[in-house]
Amino acid sequence: LPKANIPLPKVKIPLSVASSKLVGNFCNYESIGNRRFCLEALSTPEAVVAKDSTQLGILIMIFGVANGKETFNIYNEMIKKPSSPQLLKALKCCVEAYKYASLSFEIVFSEFVENPQTTNYDVTIIDPEITNCENELLDANAQAPRLLVGNRFMHYYIAMGCQIT
Numbered sequence: 001l002p003k004a005n006i007p008l009p010k011v012k013i014p015l016s017v018a019s020s021k022l023v024g025n026f027c028n029y030e031s032i033g034n035r036r037f038c039l040e041a042l043s044t045p046e047a048v049v050a051k052d053s054t055q056l057g058i059l060i061m062i063f064g065v066a067n068g069k070e071t072f073n074i075y076n077e078m079i080k081k082p083s084s085p086q087l088l089k090a091l092k093c094c095v096e097a098y099k100y101a102s103l104s105f106e107i108v109f110s111e112f113v114e115n116p117q118t119t120n121y122d123v124t125i126i127d128p129e130i131t132n133c134e135n136e137l138l139d140a141n142a143q144a145p146r147l148l149v150g151n152r153f154m155h156y157y158i159a160m161g162c163q164i165t
Helices: 021-027 035-041 053-079 085-111 116-124 127-139 145-164
Strands: none
Touching: 021 035, 021 053, 021 145, 035 145, 053 085, 053 145, 085 116, 085 127, 085 145, 116 145, 127 145
16 A cells, blocks of 8 residues: 555544543554544544444444545546546546445445444455555556545545454
């Protein structure tokens, strides 16, 4: 996975929202990859009051869908702007990857309670799509920090989604 030297945006966490024991334990799993992102992403009131891993997993899927749709919209806006054929090809690849990722997260959300093993697989197979998007952007020498951050966040949500199941 290519590493972008882009700092994570500062997320303001309300002082009244502290991490729950469930969130703290979950974000300590080594496979999460980025504990700081996990704690910040799950610092919402909904996550703090989650009673079990199922409720936490559902929230992660919701957040993953939201991140995917936001990043997808950025790609769609960039496609409308003049660009080189190689960049346009990369952007189209990424639009398809994010359509797939958003749909997959939505499917995972609906099956999460019924079949956690299938959920894990469905989350895992999103990652190569996002990696292909990143590789296309790198090949096109895209200067798009917002997109790289969106891709990185998607990888984090995927890692979190795989851990929760």
